[in-house]
Amino acid sequence: MNVLRNKFKVYLEKINYVEDPVEAAKTMVSSIQRLVGIRNLFGNKKRNFTILSIFATVLFGGTFIYVGTFSQIVYLYQVFPDKSESFKALNCISATSVPLSKYFFMFLSRDRLRNIFELSHQGVISIPEGSAAKKKMLSTLQRARYASWLVVANQAFTHIFYLLMPLIFTIFGNDRYLPTTPGDSYGLSPKYETPFYEITFVVTCVATAFSAINQTGYIVLFITLLTHELGHFYAITETLNEIYDMLKNKEQKKDDPEQTEEANIHEKLIFCVKHHQFLMHYHKYIRELYKVVFGAHFLMMTIVLVTTLQTMNEWDVRNTILTGVTGIMPLFLYCFGGELLISAGLEMSAAAYTCGWELMEPKQAKIVLLMLCLSQRPLYLTAADIFVMNRETFGDVAQVVYKIYAVFN
Template sequence: MECFSRAQDGFHRLKKRLRENSFDNLVCLVMVMPSLVGFEITRKKIFVPFWIIHLSLLTYVYGVGSLVYQAKHARVASDFIKSFVNVSILVLTVNNSYWWLTHRDLLRNVLRKANASDKMTIQAGLFVDKHQHSLSIIKRILIIFYFINLTNEFTSYLPKRAELNEKTFSMTPCVGIKPLTSSPQREVCIVLTSLQELTIVIVVLNFQTMMLLLIAHTSTMYQLLSDEIMTFNTILTNPSNYDLLKERLGVIIKRHILTLDIIKDIRVLYSIPMGINFGSNAVCMCFFFFLEPEEYFNFMPISMYCFIVFFLYCFLGQRLTNAAEVFSRAVYSCGWELMDIKEQRAISIMLLQSQKEVDLLAADLIPVNMLTFASTSQGIYKFVTVFKL
């Protein structure tokens, strides 16, 4: 009865989280899987056994398995291409694992600032419905992203990996455990391989969802700031409301400073990891088109994941840039010419800050926007077309 009661309470809490639209609730949704294995961001210390198991299996299954396959079994170009896809997955996972282990303090600080910005927006009391609607959209995107990738993993990729066919993924499964055709060696290998894939999903998928949450929420804060500062045009029609304008202006300036600080931290958090992920995703998508048609199905889950994540990076980066540009135009159009000198100076300073380009850079070099997505996709198409001729 006690176990049933706990399960029922857990179900009700999950149901409440799925209905509630708040920043704290969105963070809790992102942290569902990490909390199960002990590295949710609210903990001051990580759960060391999970990372020992994860990194050990990653080295053994993907590292040693790819190395042995390339050294002993790879014969033709397609074998090496499929094997290098596994290497890119290894690099991607190591990169995201390192991020979780080394950026916890900064990530916790960014979440605290984002939460403070969200609360200040609620306290302003303006566009509450739009705020709730925006958070609801972010929540739906998070859930859809989870659903697509987990469905992709558990219905396509993981069952194929559990078959332990060396030729399917061009990677030697469970080096040193032989023969894999008899028990218990085969069952042990299936458990090790499946456990490794599950730990990869937890680490990599939640890296992506946390990035999605932070960038999408920051874009929303920019959009709400734009709407709020445009209300100054209405306030200025009645001189008796000027004190209200000064009060709102002070709050908007504080929120804008906080938003710029969050963007600065996001750049530090994601610049290098995003650059490495860009490279690994591009390699996976490029190599996919070199496979034989009958091998497409086996690697389709990996290719879909790389494409979705690559698009998501560029879409979020473009959305943040667009939101910052809208805010800059709103500051200029807020009716500052009708304000007193003191408020005009404050608006002038905020306008100068808002006109600075707000963008994300992968590896501090590549702009993360839709132009990059289009040009990279075009480059991959041209590269593959030339080699296919």
């Protein structure tokens, strides 16, 4: 039994070993986005388009726009000003606008992503090999890979379940069911009659695949970039904790420290300062990358949540849960990720304050003081430079959504 356990452990270590975690993350995201026609995601000098990529873009993107946006705008025009049906159409339009905006974000960000991932390479390489900081960084990036595969599995399960349930109800029930969209798909009416039902179901499956694939790539990219920032914070914190241990041991000896030990402390302190400088520069690029799309998503997801509450008593439970999760999960992801970033900065600040600066030479203590001053303004992500991504913002949005719901009712 122990032999099998050891072999399984060795196998897991083998498949999880990644020589270059940055390139591994790029390969994973690129492989996902190629499925919806986005090539050269990171601005490499390759052909931007192929016949296959153009076909995938037209097939997936065009079908998604036709089913999720165009048809629902036509339906909204037909049912307006009916309050109930109008809210259903608005709910679907706003919910489908989120994955569509993610597609355009991924398509138009190649130059910025190229610069960011070049910095990511520099950041990982700048950490000394064999150090505790390097091990912490690599373990953090490894956890990001686990989280990324979890996202892939979650997105696949959720969207397959979304398509499978109507099919099961149709096979074993007396009526025909479709994945939930209000009204008819434009030009395919009546949609529950043959052959319209079969065509509508196939078209909806293609559109759902586009949503699942594109959102998966977007979330994996966000997790990767966020984890790089967190990893750099943790690397600095780990080094500061090492400095504390070295100074504590020096104080307990109560004799003149060895020259090599003093030089080692100074070297680690300089690394912390230089790496914090790099982190501030790196964070500026990521914040600029996401602030516009975060702002757009905040508006869209607020509309999704408001319209979901408005149609709660008039639409089936399946749709309410689906659209509610569509609105809540991305918002929760942004705010939870932003909260982790702020917490990592506070943890680094606490490590700097408790690193034993009072036992250092005056020049070294001044360096720690400089880091403490800079860390008083934590690094954070924003939506359009208005809302800070943290748990307070998540709670505030929930309150605003409920107030809007109360006004309409």
